[in-house]
Structure formats: C-alpha cells, structure tokens
Amino acid sequence: xxxxxxxxxxxxxxxxxxxxxxxxxxxxxxxxxxxxxxxxxxxxxxxxxxxxxxxxxxxxxxxxxxxxxxxxxxxxxxxxxxxxxxxxxxxxxxxxxxxxxxxxxxxxxxxxxxxxxxxxxxxxxxxxxxxxxxxxxxxxxxxxxxxxxxxxxxxxxxxxxxxxxxxxxxxxxxxxxxxxxxxxxxxxxxxxxxxxxxxxxxxxxxxxxxxxxxxxxxxxxxxxxxxxxxxxxxxxxxxxxxx
Amino acid sequence: xxxxxxxxxxxxxxxxxxxxxxxxxxxxxxxxxxxxxxxxxxxxxxxxxxxxxxxxxxxxxxxxxxxxxxxxxxxxxxxxxxxxxxxxxxxxxxxxxxxxxxxxxxxxxxxxxxxxxxxxxxxxxxxxxxxxxxxxxxxxxxxxxxxxxxxxxxxxxxxxxxxxxxxxxxxxxxxxxxxxxxxxxxxxxxxxxxxxxxxxxxxxxxxxxxxxxxxxxxxxxxxxxxxxxxxxxxxxxxxxxxxxxx
Ligand SMILES: Nc1ncnc2c1ncn2[C@@H]1O[C@H](COP(=O)(O)OP(=O)(O)OP(=O)(O)O)[C@@H](O)[C@H]1O
Ligand SMILES: [Mg+2]
Numbered sequence: 214x215x216x217x218x219x220x221x222x223x224x225x226x227x228x229x230x231x232x233x234x235x236x237x238x239x240x241x242x243x244x245x246x247x248x249x250x251x252x253x254x255x256x257x258x259x260x261x262x263x264x265x266x267x268x269x270x271x272x273x274x275x276x277x278x279x280x281x282x283x284x285x286x287x288x289x290x291x292x293x294x295x296x297x298x299x300x301x302x303x304x305x306x307x308x309x310x311x312x313x314x315x316x317x318x319x320x321x322x323x324x325x326x327x328x329x330x331x332x333x334x335x336x337x338x339x340x341x342x343x344x345x346x347x348x349x350x351x352x353x354x355x356x357x358x359x360x361x362x363x364x365x366x367x368x369x370x371x372x373x374x375x376x377x378x379x380x381x382x383x384x385x386x387x388x389x390x391x392x393x394x395x396x397x398x399x400x401x402x403x404x405x406x407x408x409x410x411x412x413x414x415x416x417x418x419x420x421x422x423x424x425x426x427x428x429x430x431x432x433x434x435x436x437x438x439x440x441x442x443x444x445x446x447x448x449x450x451x452x453x454x455x456x
Numbered sequence: 457x458x459x460x461x462x463x464x465x466x467x468x469x470x471x472x473x474x475x476x477x478x479x480x481x482x483x484x485x486x487x488x489x490x491x492x493x494x495x496x497x498x499x500x501x502x503x504x505x506x507x508x509x510x511x512x513x514x515x516x517x518x519x520x521x522x523x524x525x526x527x528x529x530x531x532x533x534x535x536x537x538x539x540x541x542x543x544x545x546x547x548x549x550x551x552x553x554x555x556x557x558x559x560x561x562x563x564x565x566x567x568x569x570x571x572x573x574x575x576x577x578x579x580x581x582x583x584x585x586x587x588x589x590x591x592x593x594x595x596x597x598x599x600x601x602x603x604x605x606x607x608x609x610x611x612x613x614x615x616x617x618x619x620x621x622x623x624x625x626x627x628x629x630x631x632x633x634x635x636x637x638x639x640x641x642x643x644x645x646x647x648x649x650x651x652x653x654x655x656x657x658x659x660x661x662x663x664x665x666x667x668x669x670x671x672x673x674x675x676x677x678x679x680x681x682x683x684x685x686x687x688x689x690x691x692x693x694x695x696x697x698x699x700x701x702x
Contacts, residue, residue, distance in 0.1 A: 342547035345510055346606075349541035350561035350613055351533045360560055364551040441593060 219412045226403050233399030234420045240316050240388070240395060241381035247317065248324020248381075249374050255280050255325070256332025256366075262354065280329070287326035293387040295319050300391040316393045320385055324377050328370070335369040336362065368439055375432035379425045396420055458485040460519070461617055461648055462507065467516035469499075469506055476502045478672045480516070484617060484650050489643045491659035491680075492652045494669035495695055500652040503669070504621050507650070508539045521616075537565055540610030540618040544626050546602040548594040554581065554605050555590040558612040566613065573612070580608040584638045600631030604638055611642075618642065620651040656699060660684050668692045 223230070259277055263270040287295065300315045310318070339362055347357040386397035396417060404413040463483040469476050476499045484490050492500050505511040507518060509525075509532055517524045525535045549557050558577035562568045568576070581587040584604035594602055603623055610618060620639070624632040636658050643649060643662045653659055659666055659680065666683040668676045670691045676683055687693050 340547075342543060342545050343549065346541075346543065346547035346549065347561075348510065349508055349536060349539070349543075350609070351537040351565040352561065353533055356564050360564055361549050361551065368551070 214411050214415060218409055219415060222403070222407060222409060222412055223416060225407075229399050229403060230396070230416060230420060233394060233396035234424060236313075236393065236399075237382060237385050237395040237397075237421075238424060240313070240320055240385045240393070241378055244317050244320035244385075245324055245374065245378040245381050247321035248326075248328050248377065249370075251321065251325025252328025252330075252332045252370075253363075253366075255284070255329035256336055257358070259329075259333050260336045283322075284326045284329050287323050291387075292319060292323050292384060293390055295323060296388055296391050312391055312393045315391060316385065316388045316395070319388070320381055324381060327377060328374065331370045331373040332366065335366040338369065339365055368436075371432070371436055371439065375429065375436075378428055378432070382424050382428060383421060458488075460484070461486050461521065462650075463517075463519040464503075464507070465517040465519065467503070467506060467518065468514045469502055469511060470514045476672050477506065477513075480672075480674055482667060482674055482677065484648060486616075486648055487646050488664045489647075489649045489662050490651070490665045490667060491663040492650065492667045492669060493654070493656070493659060493683075493695075495698070498669045499672045500669055501621050504541075504619050504650065504652055508536055508541055508619060510541075533565070537561075537613050538616045540613055540615035542603070542606050542610055542618065542620045542623050544622045546594075546599070546606045546626070548602055548606055548609070550594050552593075553590065554586060554592050554594075554597075557594070557605060558609045561609070561613055576614070577608065577612045580611040581605070583611065583641070584608045585634075598631060599627045600634045603627065603631075603635045607635075607638055607642075617648045617650060620649065620653070622652050622654065624653070624655060654699070656684060656696075668695065670695065 258273070258280060261273060263273055296315070296319045299319050300310060300312070303310055303315075343361055343365070344357055347361045352360070385393075385395050388395055389398035389401060392398060400413055400417040404410045407413065460483045465481055467477055467480040480503060492503065494500050502511060506513045513526065516526075518526055520535060520538065523530065525532070549560065552560060555574065555577055558581060559570070559573035562573035562576060563570060566573075578587055578590070581590065584607050586601060586604050586608060589597065589601065589605070594605075597605065607618075607623070623639070624635050627635065632655070636655065639649070639651070639658075640662055651659075651663070661680075663680050665677060666680050667674055668683055668687070668689075668691075676687060676689050676692050682688075683692065684696065687696060
C-alpha cells in the first residue's frame with residue numbers, strides 16, 4: 214500500500230466516496246430516528262396501565278403480543294437476511310420497493326426492535342415517586358408521561374440511541390446485498406474497477422471512522438446540553454430568607 | 457359548628473388478605489392542623505395515600521366538602537388538586553428546575569398562564585425560603601431544600617388541605633429544623649394540614665388535634681394535651697413511652 218496510490222484513488226473517486234458516505238449517513242440517521250420512534254411507541258404501549266379484564270386491556274394485550282413477535286423476529290435474525298427477505302420477498306409479490314426505501318425499512322425496523330427494550334427499561338427505571346407526585350397534583354396518565362416521565366426517559370435512552378446510530382452507520386454496509394449505493398457498495402465498485410482493494414478499502418475505513426467519531430462527539434455534546442450546567446445561578450439575595 | 461373539609465367514614469383498606477386499615481373514621485376541619493402518629497406499619501401512610509387516592513380504598517367513604525369522592529363518576533383529578541401532598545422522599549420532578557416544579561401542575565392541570573403560574577410559584581418559593589434557587593435542578597439541592605421546594609410545589613396549586621407524610625424522616629438531622637420551621641409558619645398562617653410525623657415535640661406544639669393509630673385503627677384522638685400528655689389508652693401510653701425513650 215502506498216500513499217501515492219491512495220491519493221490518486223481519492224483524487225479520482227472522491228465524489229463517489231462522498232456520495233456513498235452521504236447515503237450511509239442518511240440511512241443511518243433516518244432509520245435511527247424511525248427506530249427510536251418505534252421503540253418509544255412499543256415501550257409506551259407496554260407500560261400503559263389498564264384495569265384488568267376491561268375490553269381495553271384485551272385489545273392492548275393482543276396488540277402488545279404482535280409487537281413482541283415483531284421484536285423477537287427482528288432481534289433473532291441477521292439484518293443481511295432481513296434485507297434479502299424484505300427486498301426480494303416483497304418483489305416476488307409485485308411490490309417493487311425503491312432500494313433506498315427498503316434500506317430504511319430494514320434498518321429502521323431492526324433498530325426499533327432493539328430500542329423497544331431500552332425504552333421499556335428506561336420507563337420502568339423511573340422512580341415510582343415521580344408518577345405519584347404527578348398524579349398527586351392532578352395530572353392524568355398522558356400529562357404525567359409527557360411532562361414528567363418521557364423527558365427523563367429520553368435522557369436515559371440517549372446513550373443507547375447514540376450507540377444504535379453508530380452501529381447503523383457501520384452495519385448499513387450489509388445493505389450492499391440489495392445494491393444500495395452506500396459507502397461499502399460504492400467502495401466495492403471502485404475497487405472492482407481499479408483492482409486496488411487494500412488502498413480503496415483503507416480509504417473506506419477512514420470515511421467510516423470519521424463518521425462514527427463525529428457522530429459520537431455530537432451525541433456527547435447533546436447529552437451535556439440536556440444535563441444543563443452543573444452549577445446553577447443563585448438569584449440575588451432577597452430581604453428575608455426563610456419566613 | 458366547624459366546617460369539615462375532609463370526612464372519612466368506615467374506611468377499609470386491604471392489600472390482598474392483609475387488612476391495613478379497619479373502619480377508620482375521622483375528619484379534618486377547615487384551618488385545623490391534625491397530626492397523625494403511631495408506630496411503624498400502623499397504616500398512617502396508607503391512610504394518607506387513600507385520602508388522595510394513590511391507594512384505592514377497599515371500602516368506606518371519603519367525603520370532600522359534602523361529596524363522596526369514591527363515587528364512580530367523581531372527577532378524581534380535580535379532587536386531587538384540592539389536596540397538596542408532601543412525600544417523605546420529596547419526589548421532585550427530576551427533569552424540571554425548581555421553578556418549573558412549582559409551575560408545571562398549575563399550567564397543565566389548573567390551566568393557568570405561564571406568567572400567573574410563575575408569580576404564584578415565586579410567592580410560595582419565598583414562603584419556604586427557596587426563591588433564590590429557581591434555576592436549580594433537584595439533584596443540585598440538599599434534602600432540606602428539596603423538601604421545602606416540594607412544599608412550595610404543593611402550595612402553588614392552592615390546595616384546601618396539605619397532606620404531609622413524614623416530611624422530615626428522610627432528612628439529615630441538621631435539616632429537619634428548616635422544614636419544620638416552614639411547616640410551623642404554614643400552620644400559623646391558617647392552612648389546613650394533616651401531618652404524619654414521628655416528631656412528637658413538633659406535634660405537640662403545632663397541632664390542634666392529635667390522632668393516634670395502631671394496627672390499622674384509630675385508638676385515640678384529642679388535643680395534644682389529651683393524647684400526648686394524658687393518654688387514656690394503654691396502647692397510646694406504650695407507644696409514647698417507646699418513642700420518648702429513643
Ligand atoms: N403496596 C402495599 N402492598 C402490600 N402491603 C402494603 C403496601 N403498602 C403498605 N403495606 C402494608 O401496610 C401496612 C401499613 O403500612 P404503612 O406504610 O401505611 O404504615 P405506616 O404507619 O406509614 O408506617 P411507617 O411509620 O413505617 O411509615 C404495613 O404492614 C405494610 O407492610
Ligand atoms: Mg409511612
């Protein structure tokens with residue numbers, strides 16, 4: 214491997230690399246967001262309080278069962294296989310999905326299956342006292358969730374979501390099996406044309422590293438921001454402190 | 457005749473086969489400060505939690521201003537806004553700063569405007585001496601400070617009755633005083649209060665009435681003098697002997 218060759222490959226193909234990286238990022242970001250929303254939805258569904266033996270509880274049970282089946286299927290099979298099944302399987306039934314859309318569906322559903330568990334954990338780990346305090350001032354379940362519980366859940370699942378984003382940046386490489394033009398697929402094409410596999414994929418490595426590094430830094434910053442400053446400002450002292 | 461704010465009739469509560477409250481009858485009058493005492497496990501917390509329906513009573517009636525709130529069609533959320541609850545473990549909303557802790561309920565439940573809620577919150581934060589800390593998050597406060605904010609949060613809903621469940625039991629000894637001081641001021645200010653406490657000295661000073669519970673029943677009630685100084689019942693005497701020894 215020589216630097217000259219690497220530079221010349223870059224010079225010739227930088228546009229393709231950038232396009233591939235852009236696709237990878239786009240797929241990773243969109244599907245992580247979709248996955249987080251799915252996870253949030255399932256996590257919330259699994260923690261809705263219902264009276265036993267009401268109609269509502271039966272409907273909810275059936276619905277939650279279906280969601281559990283989904284989670285098990287997507288966590289229990291390789292994403293590369295899911296990609297094949299979704300893309301070619303649907304094509305067999307005459308549904309010709311756009312490759313990019315298929316990619317988003319596969320990675321999004323996969324992420325959702327993992328996030329569901331994190332969200333459920335994030336919800337049940339919130340102290341019971343938080344619910345009771347909210348109820349005690351007259352909030353309903355919905356208000357309690359939106360103004361007290363979920364904001365804390367968001368914070369709790371942020372690290373897991375970040376990990377998932379980084380996993381998705383890397384694992385979207387398997388989508389090359391359905392010819393999505395993300396970074397790995399693009400690199401394979403480039404290498405296929407110049408036969409410089411080592412150098413080409415060295416560049417690919419650097420691209421992936423930059424993306425994951427920047428993503429994790431940005432997430433760290435968001436976490437910091439959500440935690441607020443460590444110090445609070447004490448308002449200027451007023452006349453009588455304690456009545 | 458005094459106006460009864462809350463009246464409890466024949467209240468029962470079981471957890472499974474475990475009867476925790478048995479035929480509890482008592483009431484709280486407007487402006488009255490009632491202290492509920494009794495040994496650990498006697499059902500004091502459960503009684504308080506039944507009153508604001510954090511626990512569902514197994515039987516009996518809870519009458520608030522003449523209406524039985526255990527009726528099916530009664531608006532529980534609205535009823536709860538009339539009761540201000542202060543917990544042993546503070547339970548401040550961890551995601552909100554001090555001011556927001558005191559405004560979120562006013563805005564979401566009472567539908568007050570942001571400005572109105574903030575003004576009201578500040579008024580009560582001043583009452584508890586925490587108005588300088590409006591920007592602090594709960595995790596940045598000491599136990600005593602958290603509890604004072606929790607009191608302000610409850611007061612900010614302008615409740616008819618304040619319920620306190622051992623508000624100083626989770627506090628380091630040096631912080632108990634600041635919280636009791638705030639509560640004394642509230643009592644002097646004419647607030648209606650029902651307080652579960654192990655602080656006998658405090659109970660004697662502030663309460664109009666003391667209620668002694670044992671094993672899920674009310675054994676004795678009366679003025680602080682009657683119950684704490686000259687108790688009639690054996691069980692009360694024993695309890696007082698035990699607590700004073702400690
Ligand atoms: N959710 C619950 N499930 C089952 N049993 C419970 C529950 N809550 C309370 N109990 C039981 O009810 C009894 C009364 O409890 P409670 O907390 O009301 O006592 P307490 O008088 O407040 O005691 P303490 O002074 O220790 O706070 C206890 O025996 C307790 O074990
Ligand atoms: Mg208790």
